[in-house]
């Protein structure tokens with residue numbers, strides 16, 4: 001069960017455990033692998049002062065092509081992003097939702113296969129010690145359970161940390177991030193972490209991921 005005191009991830013546009021309608025992958029059935037993607041410095045240009053509105057969102061070159069390539073090679077794609085401005089009281093969940101709507105629309109307008117299956121975020125401030133906040137693995141744990149349950153069409157019953165006793169096989173999955181905190185979250189979850197240059201983003205490492 002989920003501990004009452006445990007600060008768990010939030011899901012863009014829905015309750016964390018509500019059913020997720022997964023779109024079919026472009027080239028056939030899913031084989032279980034997930035690409036867990038940090039957002040800022042991976043999909044879009046990051047900022048020390050946060051991305052505060054849809055107008056501030058600048059997609060990095062070849063991001064749509066790279067996300068599409070992941071899906072075309074069989075990955076489900078989930079964004080896992082720390083968004084402490086909410087916990088700091090700077091802005092709202094609705095504001096973040098508008099930013100994520102623009103992210104989704106921008107990617108799809110460039111490439112119809114550049115679909116993000118799921119966006120999870122940690123709204124907590126660093127001092128709250130949230131299980132959801134990277135370097136903790138809470139968002140990755142939730143992403144795996146939400147996607148796997150939705151593929152099987154069964155109810156999503158989230159468990160975290162030691163309560164989650166049916167750990168998943170992540171041997172074909174990857175986590176891409178531009179910072180050490182992303183690599184630590186990958187390590188803590190048990191998935192291969194791949195670090196990209198924040199000036200380049202995911203296209204920096206896409207051939208490493210796809211092995212071509």
Ligand SMILES: [Mg+2]
Nearest residue numbers: 038040041178
């Ligand atoms: Mg980042």
